[in-house]
Amino acid sequence: MTPWELKIRKAENGYTLSWLDETDDGLPIPRQAVVQEDEQHENPEAQAAADMLWQVLEFFNILGSKHDKHRVRVKIEHGHGYECTGCEVCKE
């Protein structure tokens, strides 16, 4: 059975995701995933938040496919009023 409950905890440099999985014998087993800020990224905080949200979509199996009419994406973008003259995020 797929677990449908996820706990997200903010850590100093990222997030910890934890949930209760089940072994083949049906016994509960705790699982954990860590999302860390990548200090090489231009905006590590935004990158970690986006990574964490991607994992949430993946966890609940709601990533969708490229053939879907609509699907949820996670994207880092500039504020409407910000005029970028070129940055790492725009290049992605």
Ligand SMILES: [Zn+2]
């Ligand atoms: Zn930019």
